[in-house]
Amino acid sequence: MRTYYLPLLITLMLLLSWTGKTQAQESLDKIDGQWWKEGVVYQIYPRSFKDSDGDGIGDLGGIIEKLDYLQSLGIDIVWLNPIYSSPNDDNGYDISDYRAIMDEFGTMEEFDTLLKGMHERGIKLVMDLVVNHSSDEHTWFQESKSSRDNPYRDYYHWWEAEKGKPTPRYSFFDVNNDAWKYDSTTNAYYLHYFSRKQPDLNWENPKVRQEVYDIMKYWLDKGIDGFRMDAFQYVSKDTTFPAFPEGYEKNIIEYYGMGPHLHDYLREMNREVISKYDIMTVAEGAGSTFEDAISLVAPERKELDMVYHFEGMDIGNDLDGYDLLDFKDVYTRWDSAMEDKGWVSIFLANHDVPRMVSKFGNDSPEFRAASSKMLTTFILSMRGTPYYYYGDELGMTNIDFDQISDYKDIAALNGYQNALKEGKDLSRYMKKLNFLSRDNARTPMQWNASKNAGFSNGEPWIAVNPNYKSINVENQENDPQSCLNYFRKMVQLRKDHPVLVYGDYQLLWPKNKKVYAYTRTLDQEKLLVLLNFSTTPSQLQLPKSIVLKKELINNLENKNLHQSKLTLAPYQALIFSIQ
Known part of the structure; x- marks a missing residue:
């Protein structure tokens, strides 16, 4: 347990010695280290x-x-x-x-x-x-598919072809979304919930x-x-x-x-x-x-x-x-x-x-x-x-x-082939892919404004985001x-305040469509978190039960906030200690 929690724990233990199992004990129970x-x-x-x-x-x-x-x-x-x-x-x-x-x-x-x-x-x-699943190039699978009596046969799920086609199963990554792949070596199908090169292991074994x-x-x-x-x-x-x-x-x-x-x-x-x-x-x-x-x-x-x-x-x-x-x-x-x-x-x-x-x-x-x-x-x-x-x-x-040629992810590439085959609206597919593709999260880390964002001296396996010259660690x-x-x-704020780890959570203004607000409470410490998720200012009237004590963090240079009526700037985030 971190040493910076010790003063809190000592205080709570002293309280226990005086009062028995009170709110302090309940707070101590939450801090399990x-x-x-x-x-x-x-x-x-x-x-x-x-x-x-x-x-x-x-x-x-x-x-x-x-x-x-x-x-x-x-x-x-x-x-x-x-x-x-x-x-x-x-x-x-x-x-x-x-x-x-x-x-x-x-x-x-x-x-x-x-x-x-x-x-x-x-x-x-x-x-x-x-x-x-494993790779189909794993030794287990290579052995498993070699014959029906191989010791590794039951490491995977097989369905013999003479029994007819197996009951349909959906594959996340297969170009046909078919989770059964026929293998002629033993005249049988193997199961793969993901790519056909990712046969599912048989945990029953x-x-x-x-x-x-x-x-x-x-x-x-x-x-x-x-x-x-x-x-x-x-x-x-x-x-x-x-x-x-x-x-x-x-x-x-x-x-x-x-x-x-x-x-x-x-x-x-x-x-x-x-x-x-x-x-x-x-x-x-x-x-x-x-x-x-x-x-x-x-x-x-x-x-x-x-x-x-x-x-x-x-x-x-x-x-x-x-x-x-x-x-x-x-x-x-x-x-x-x-x-x-x-x-x-x-x-x-x-x-x-x-x-x-x-x-x-x-x-x-x-x-x-x-x-x-x-x-x-x-x-x-x-x-x-x-x-x-x-x-x-x-x-x-x-x-x-x-362009589909920009993508590297198997889900994107096979999804495009499925959309093409099924005659779907490719323009909409590409717009959705542009927004949701896993490749969005896999572009190289942007270290500095030098070539390839400082990620590599060679040609990166996937394109670097062009905005790296302004968005990078060095800047x-x-x-x-x-x-x-x-x-x-x-x-550091989270480390300094155990209430952010263990404290109770209470949602405020649940119907507010622009602001996400909640309190975190542990024993006598109570924090108020205010988050404006919108592009416009948002005004909040604090209830009389909430008294602001200290501003702990503010993502914008915005002063004069310590009042009952707060105006949050677009995308402003604030955490206050309150009483």
């Missing part, structure tokens, strides 16, 4: 962070070069997207060797240097565990589960600090493959997620691996109900630590923007559902969605910086573990790709009002 609750997670997409050898691809050497930068941010945990050996059909999420480093990223010696350097700087490292546990122990024994469980809610499948109703692909989580034995597998994994290490585990996805989410992370169930839900990311996935009331509703409901039963991730961006300022803020030159800081305030002032995506500390934006480093330095201030 879990490092993965108190930490700020910074996600690095290694392919796009920093290239150290000039081949145009980010690598471990590049991250090592920037360790001091990571430390300067004040973050506590790095989530590193896959660096394992892979043919890169899905940018590393198709793994051919779970115990080796992709050649493009470097060597195991470099990984060890990176891990040591992070730990020396007080930063923990969490890695992706991608075990719903205890040998597969043991292989996964051995992989986990390999990396944990190296000293890593946890796993983000990629697509894990899909690992348990009904192997009788019953028919789903027509249109099931529109509610894929209900039919693919939270399979019949998922909790059995997780409890087994916890017994055999997780419980033996001081680590953090987070499930990508949370099922389709709050009950599903709680069942994954309720402490007494001994499964995982926190959920990473996507309901917030489903807001605004069209070209008409989003309604702030929907946004507030999602995050308020999740806070209420998880308040005493588990722990949740708070995020607005990752490698699978657009840049947060382009989707939830305003990336025009006039409002980009203010709205970026406002969104940073939201992420770092909510209850839950905050996840922050590389480059968002600069206010990096979507890139404006207008913002010494500007006290920059997005970068605001992020640092907000991280």
Whole structure:
């Protein structure tokens, strides 16, 4: 537990000795000292962070070069997207060797240097565990498809052709959206929920589960600090493959997620691996109900630590923007559902969605910086573990790709082929792709105004956003009002005020369509968070019960705010201590 929490804890313990189990005890109960609750997670997409050898691809050497930068941010945990050996059909999420480093990223010696350097700087490292599927180039699959009696045959899901065509299953990435791929070697189909080069592992087979546990122990024994469980809610499948109703692909989580034995597998994994290490585990996805989410992370169930839900990311996935009331509703409901039963991730961006300022803020030159800081305030002032995506500390934006040849993502390329084949409106498809494509979040980190944004001396694997000459680390480093330095201030504010980690959340003005406001309360400390999500000023009349004491942070140079009637400038963010 961090030493800066000790004075608070001592005070609360003294109160207990005088009063018994009072409000102070309840506050103390909330501060359980879990490092993965108190930490700020910074996600690095290694392919796009920093290239150290000039081949145009980010690598471990590049991250090592920037360790001091990571430390300067004040973050506590790095989530590193896959660096394992892979043919890169899905940018590393198709793994051919779970115990080796992709050649493009470097060597195991470099990984060890990176891990040591992070730990020396007080930063923990969490890695992706991608075990719903492997690559079709993994030795297991090569053996599995070689004959029907191969010992590895049951490592995957096979359907013999003589039984007829298998019951339909939808694939997220396949050009035909067909999750069954015929293989002539043994006259059978194999299952792949994602790309046809990502065959699904058969978790019904205890040998597969043991292989996964051995992989986990390999990396944990190296000293890593946890796993983000990629697509894990899909690992348990009904192997009788019953028919789903027509249109099931529109509610894929209900039919693919939270399979019949998922909790059995997780409890087994916890017994055999997780419980033996001081680590953090987070499930990508949370099922389709709050009950599903709680069942994954309720402490007494001994499964995982926190959920990473996507309901917030489903807001605004069209070209008409989003309604702030929907946004507030999602995050308020999740806070209420998880308040005493588990722990949740708070995020607005990752490698699978657009840049947060382009989707939830305003990336025009006039409002980009203010709205970026406002969104940073939201992420770092909510209850839950905050996840922050590389480059968002600069206010990096979507890139404006207008041709399908500009894209690298398999989902974009295969989606375009499907739209073409089905005769869809390609103009609308391209507009939506321009806004929502995963490639928006995968453009190179913008370090400075030199060629290729200082990312690489070679030709980058994907185009650099042209706005790098104005939006980059070097420009913002010494500007006290920059997005970068605001992020640092907000991280420090969260560390200085445990109420922002553990405090109760209460929504204010729920029907206000422009302002998101809430309080955070822990024992005697109470904070007011005010966020204007609009391009126009917003006036608020504070209730008499709220008395402003001190302004803790303000993303704009706006004075004279200490009054009962506040006028928030466009995209202004404020946090006050109140009584």
